[in-house]
Amino acid sequence: MSTQDTAAPPGYFGSLLEIDLSQRTHAQHELPEALLRNYVGGCGLGSRLLYDRAPAGVDPLAPAAPLLFVFSPLVGTPLTTSAKFAVVAKSPLTGFINDAMCSSHFAIAGKLTGNDAISLTGACAEPTVVIVDGAGVRLEPAGTLWGLSAAETERELRESLGHRYRVSAIGPAGERLVRYATLSHDGRHAGRGGLGAVLGAKKVKAIAVAPSHKVASADPEHVLELARDLRERSFGPATAKYRELGTLGNLLAFNAISTLPTRNFQASQFEGAQRLGAEELSELREKTRASCASCTIGCEHIYSTDSGNEMRVEYENVFALGPLCGVDDPDAVLEASRRCDMHGIDTISAGGTIAFAMECAERGLLPAPWLRFGDGAALLRAVDEIGERRGLGDLLAEGSKRVSVEIGGGSGDFAPHVKGLELPGYEPRTLQAMALGLAVNPRGADHNRSGAYEADMSGEHDRLKGGSPHVGAAIATEDRAALIDSLILCKFLRGAFEEPMREWADLLAAVSGWDVTESELETTARRIVLTKRLFNLREGWVATDDWLPERLLAEPVELASGRSGELPPARLRSMIDSYYDSRGLGPDGIPSTQTLAAHNLDHS
């Protein structure tokens, strides 16, 4: 096993492995230390690499479009929750930047191939498996793996290659270019934005990696000390929700505070929520808990389905396939979720698109009388048709934005997306810092890159009356997300940090040896957010892309208290203007020359 290249800072290899699938060649490129320090790793480094390496205006499904696996400095250390990796590409769903993350052993093995990032460009002539290990890079025929689910592919590949190999794979939906197909590893998904379709377009079924290098930390003893401390904190109250119930613990609480989007955002409370809540389901169906590699939280709660299968259950998949579609039958929701995994499609976009289609069908805009809110069988049929691009599913596989353009009839007003990415389970009308976060996020309607719901739920401001406090909160949470997604640590750990940026600077300093400070990381976070915006700008972003669906601005939702959650367009406009101003953007959302210079950025 090789040791770390001494030219690179500790925690890094200073190397990008670029694999040209069309030419069947590969090359290693040096990643300068300044680039690594400016973007840290993960989503940050990936955003910059994509900006630099993707041809302007490239079709996300064209061979020239790169797809990047990006690792981070903390991977391979004993720091809890650090075994995560980012996958970055131009999204076939949004046409803008997409940086999704996934967890576990692939992160460690991928980095220990001796690379901070692996880039795939070009396309294979036939379905292929990419293998990166100590012997180099090999492209092998996918053979009978093509057509299998990601989980089956992973299992078979590890059987044939050996268990030290770790595999990221796509399901059949990725092969069929479903625009919200996922890329998976060990049952976890780089789920949003259609990365599975990007890989499918390259005819790559899977990438298998095996460790061949070692990586050192600048101060291993201090890293170990920090890791022990963080481990202790990870057992504390900040992570109790994740540990004891998992993210599904959100569902009933969100219902109680009118922030559970229901029937395609026609309501914010669901009368059938009780049947889907973790408080009830965990008693009836929970079989076990699981963790990602290097994680002491253990947020994964595995439930049994009525068909005898087991299923990882998360708030977002239950929300999207349950209340959003008006379905309260837990068997149908869990089975739909399992089938999404089997096909390899994002549950949020699947649920959002199906809920939208249900409303369109009920309004007579889609010729699908079988597709009705609340119908579990219809939900399952729709999931399968999407995964197989069959019947109506061929259209729904394009996502709600494209469907609304196709069918017209004013459906664009209630298509539940921002920039083409379907909305997650956080009602913007009753979480108005989050409303801003969703509107301006470069990835689209996303709750992981903008965690502004944190501020809405802190009680520090009136969550129903968006204003300047909400803008500050949205920016702060967006910055923290940019950083933690670049280090990378799991966001479920964020509540364990009293002073996140300072503590993260300590972690990065101990690993890299850099004299990095809280202030430097704050600038780094802003640089990462700006870089994503610059990428989008180059790819055709216009100011109207930073907006919310008309329904959310025109139709209030009622709360149990008698107040209503109302987000007038002028209020959203005002928050966006204030966000632009605070971010150093012009009124058109474009970074000023001074802002670019202050963050060592250049854009033409």
Next chain:
Amino acid sequence: MGTPKADLMWHGQPFADRIARLLLRSTDGPLVVVAAPGQDPPKLPREAVVVEDGREGRGPLEAIAAGLRALPDDVVAYVSSTDVPLIHPSLVRRVLSATSADVDVAVCETEGRLHPLAAAYRTTVLPEIESLLSADLLRPMKLFERVRTRVLDASALLADSAISKLDPTLASLLNLNAPTDYERAQALELPEIKIERFGTLRRSSDEPTTVKAATLGAAAQAAGIELDQHIVAALNGDQITGEAAVPLVTGDTIAFLSADGGG
């Protein structure tokens, strides 16, 4: 009473703080508190804007004028004294809604007595009040005679379904003017609060679903829940808060939930 009424305690909370917070619960704000000249401001929520009474000892009109001056033009303000710890948001909302384009003041009346400090005033009446004050006409009745005033008697108030359910004795209008009033009020039963627990806070199905408490902090304590940075409460499915001082009233439901909504 021997102590400024604003500083009297209501189950561990100063009157002024409780009344101010209950008004914040009842309206969209802003909140103006009128203090006597030179008076140390009592403990108040951070949203409160404190102004001084123009001239002390000249009755409620002087204080009402000071408060209205601190408000934006042409809004309707609920005006309350600080000695009504049993005030219920449903009554405040009802009185505010009784003003209209044709009504400048809506004032409560019980047993033939008007309550100028349980009334809603349009800020446009300020010139009329100032005119009365400059003429040393200090009785609120003089104002009510000169502007379009709507009187809400007990039957009018109790016609509101929320008031008839949540404040059927109109305790909202109970001024505590003497130590015996104070003692009697303190002996009243605390409001019954419905408790909902979510996520990890729901430990078993036989946990109590109601508690008696005057504040959020007391309700949390009674429910065995520690309010900290990891746990927040939603009041009636609406505002989320971790502030123990949030006052509670009959009919309230508190949902305790994780402060971390990550998913």
